[in-house]
Amino acid sequence: MGGKPRKRPMNLFAEIRSLIVTTLEGMVREGALPDGLNFDPITAEPPRDAAHGDMATNAAMVLAKPAGMKPRDIAEALADKLAQDARITSAEVAGPGFLNLRLAPGVWQQVAGAVLAEGTDFGRSSLGKGLKVNVEYVSANPTGPLHVGHTRGAVFGDALASLLDFAGYDATREYYINDGGAQVDVLARSVYLRYLEAHGQDVAFEDGTYPGDYLIPVGQKLKDKVGDAFVDKGEQFWLEEIREFATEEMMNLIRSDLEALGVEMDVFYSEKSLYGTGRIEAALDDLKGKGLIYEGVLEPPKGKKPEDWEPREQTLFRSTAHGDDVDRPVMKSDGGWTYFAPDIAYHYDKVQRGFDALIDVFGADHGGYVKRMKAAVSALSDGKVPLDIKLAQLVKLYKNGEPFKMSKRAGTFVTLRDVVDQVGPDVTRFVMLTRKNDAMLDFDFDKVMEQSRENPVFYVQYAHARVASVLRKAADAGIPADEATLKAADLSLLDHEAELGLLKKLAEWPRLVETAARTNEPHRVAFYLYELAGDFHGLWNRGNEEPQLRFLQEDDPATSAAKIALARATAIVIAAGLGILGVTPAQEMR
RNA sequence: GGACCAUUAGCUCAGCUGGAUAGAGCGCUGCCCUCCGAAGGCAGAGGCCAGAGGUUCGAAUCCUCUAUGGUCCGCCA
Numbered sequence: 161m162g163g164k165p166r167k168r169p170m171n172l173f174a175e176i177r178s179l180i181v182t183t184l185e186g187m188v189r190e191g192a193l194p195d196g197l198n199f200d201p202i203t204a205e206p207p208r209d210a211a212h213g214d215m216a217t218n219a220a221m222v223l224a225k226p227a228g229m230k231p232r233d234i235a236e237a238l239a240d241k242l243a244q245d246a247r248i249t250s251a252e253v254a255g256p257g258f259l260n261l262r263l264a265p266g267v268w269q270q271v272a273g274a275v276l277a278e279g280t281d282f283g284r285s286s287l288g289k290g291l292k293v294n295v296e297y298v299s300a301n302p303t304g305p306l307h308v309g310h311t312r313g314a315v316f317g318d319a320l321a322s323l324l325d326f327a328g329y330d331a332t333r334e335y336y337i338n339d340g341g342a343q344v345d346v347l348a349r350s351v352y353l354r355y356l357e358a359h360g361q362d363v364a365f366e367d368g369t370y371p372g373d374y375l376i377p378v379g380q381k382l383k384d385k386v387g388d389a390f391v392d393k394g395e396q397f398w399l400e401e402i403r404e405f406a407t408e409e410m411m412n413l414i415r416s417d418l419e420a421l422g423v424e425m426d427v428f429y430s431e432k433s434l435y436g437t438g439r440i441e442a443a444l445d446d447l448k449g450k451g452l453i454y455e456g457v458l459e460p461p462k463g464k465k466p467e468d469w470e471p472r473e474q475t476l477f478r479s480t481a482h483g484d485d486v487d488r489p490v491m492k493s494d495g496g497w498t499y500f501a502p503d504i505a506y507h508y509d510k511v512q513r514g515f516d517a518l519i520d521v522f523g524a525d526h527g528g529y530v531k532r533m534k535a536a537v538s539a540l541s542d543g544k545v546p547l548d549i550k551l552a553q554l555v556k557l558y559k560n561g562e563p564f565k566m567s568k569r570a571g572t573f574v575t576l577r578d579v580v581d582q583v584g585p586d587v588t589r590f591v592m593l594t595r596k597n598d599a600m601l602d603f604d605f606d607k608v609m610e611q612s613r614e615n616p617v618f619y620v621q622y623a624h625a626r627v628a629s630v631l632r633k634a635a636d637a638g639i640p641a642d643e644a645t646l647k648a649a650d651l652s653l654l655d656h657e658a659e660l661g662l663l664k665k666l667a668e669w670p671r672l673v674e675t676a677a678r679t680n681e682p683h684r685v686a687f688y689l690y691e692l693a694g695d696f697h698g699l700w701n702r703g704n705e706e707p708q709l710r711f712l713q714e715d716d717p718a719t720s721a722a723k724i725a726l727a728r729a730t731a732i733v734i735a736a737g738l739g740i741l742g743v744t745p746a747q748e749m750r
Numbered sequence: 751g752g753a754c755c756a757u758u759a760g761c762u763c764a765g766c767u768g769g770a771u772a773g774a775g776c777g778c779u780g781c782c783c784u785c786c787g788a789a790g791g792c793a794g795a796g797g798c799c800a801g802a803g804g805u806u807c808g809a810a811u812c813c814u815c816u817a818u819g820g821u822c823c824g825c826c827a
Contacts, residue, residue, distance in 0.1 A: 203769090206766085207769090207770075208769085208770070208771085209770070212770070216769085218768095254770075255770050256769090256770080257807080260770095301827065338827060340827095343826080431827095459824095461752075461823055472824075472825075474825080484753095485753060486753095489825075494825070496825080498824090498825070498826095499826070524754095524820085524821055524822090525822070526822085527753085527755070528753070528821080528823055529822085551754085551755075551821090553755080553821085594763085595764095596764090598754095598756075599755085599763085600756085600820080602762075611789055612776095612790095613776090613790090614776060618789095619775095622789090671766075674766095676766085678767080679766090679767070683764090684764095687764060687765090690774085691764095694774080701788085701790080702791090704786085704787060704790090704791070705791085705792090707787095
């Protein structure tokens, strides 16, 4: 990467936009436009309808009002100047004041060259340069294996972190271990039962224990470790030790689940490490210093009142001062912390670690938690560190079109491992990203394995594999198609409208990366890849009817080199996109 | 009672933080494989963007209200 003469990332839309702005600044100097205009809202984007041109700008319409001029007048003046640039072949005013630009074919052809030169780094952005962002995801309780619900959050968070990295941010992947609450006591007691079982005792799993089989080996392992030291002993003798032992075992289980999915965390942050170390107190002191902690009584929730409601004075965080609907308790009536308190301390710690932005990925059932968490971070960072919370909606499982019921009680609850074992990590990851995070997702075990256009995973993989096939065929036919040949190819031979169409799609990649990163929406990458694959397959298919569009032109090595370069560039962008999603590109389909 | 999310073609969903005639896949209709790249391809029909107001040059997109569905609501994490 470094050391090459052209290190500026190639983003055509950004280039043309800056050309437009520069031109407008020139017009201001000449007096054609008044001083003090704000150029920020100006865009350069692909028009919805390709018939309108290659790029459209709203400059004239955005500036008309502040400049006190007619949009068409501005547009026409701007059009004349832009048309003088070598990259622009035509600039036409349309409709209320749109300016439609057509770019010289050479501009598009050069995109393939840029992709070949930069490889899968093509499209990397400096959007997040110098900014540290923390992405917290999964953060499942260490009480059992991960299930499908966690899977979506895991894939989403991981892809988001990769996307942000690609967009120039320094992203940290973090897992918050809830090892400080009552649920790990429940875990410890459950493991104790399995331990007794390993010693040959009959045990009963009552309500409030975890009956899952996955604890059987943990009980056995505990027996191997401590022998019969804890048998027939009271809780006070073993609870703490087993809690620690069991939590570690569960985290190993979770880590291996994540590994099966290809997820690797940078940081595992323990909730327990916040207790008894003064860190919760420090965080609350910070809030206290800002006058946001007080003793008070909350109103009962209306409509649905708990049976045993009674007014109670508690220590409260004035979250309403930062956008929440009601103030939230940080201390229970028995003097212990609520769950919210260590969470505040944890986020305080993230702020202290110097992150410029925080992202939390929660399950949809934590939706009610969003406002108070944002309020806390806003208060702790004096509004300086934005916290974006992404909710991963439910996953509905299907088998052959039939809903697949999942119930913990009936023992039919589906784990991450079940899914990955059945369809593989690549399919799991891609499918989980074929929907916005806040929409429900249908996951059909059969459909995701189908080999058809209907299945985006297959369709995208197939495009990549087809390029690999072209390269293999070229070798068979004795057509040179090594990297050096492709890089030296005369790309001006790619002058067919279908080829230019594919080039234009490739040119959108850098822009898409920035949009997706700005909105924290990795699913956009998946949809883009599907469209890109569609354009590629479309060009391929046209080769059936129009042989001159085929990538291999037996008796014309120069043309072949250009066309193969285009195919190769497509594969590179697909590989880069799949890389963000954490999916391995396929070399061939089976 | 309240909060958050969703509502776009018959179905499943995109829609690039406000742009032009709202897109894709499936399904439907009609064409296209003796051969050259059909695990398919081409073309077509199909829409009051849940509804009503508002903001402005311009709204599926922003604001308000309403309807429907989902998630959640003080000592559970």
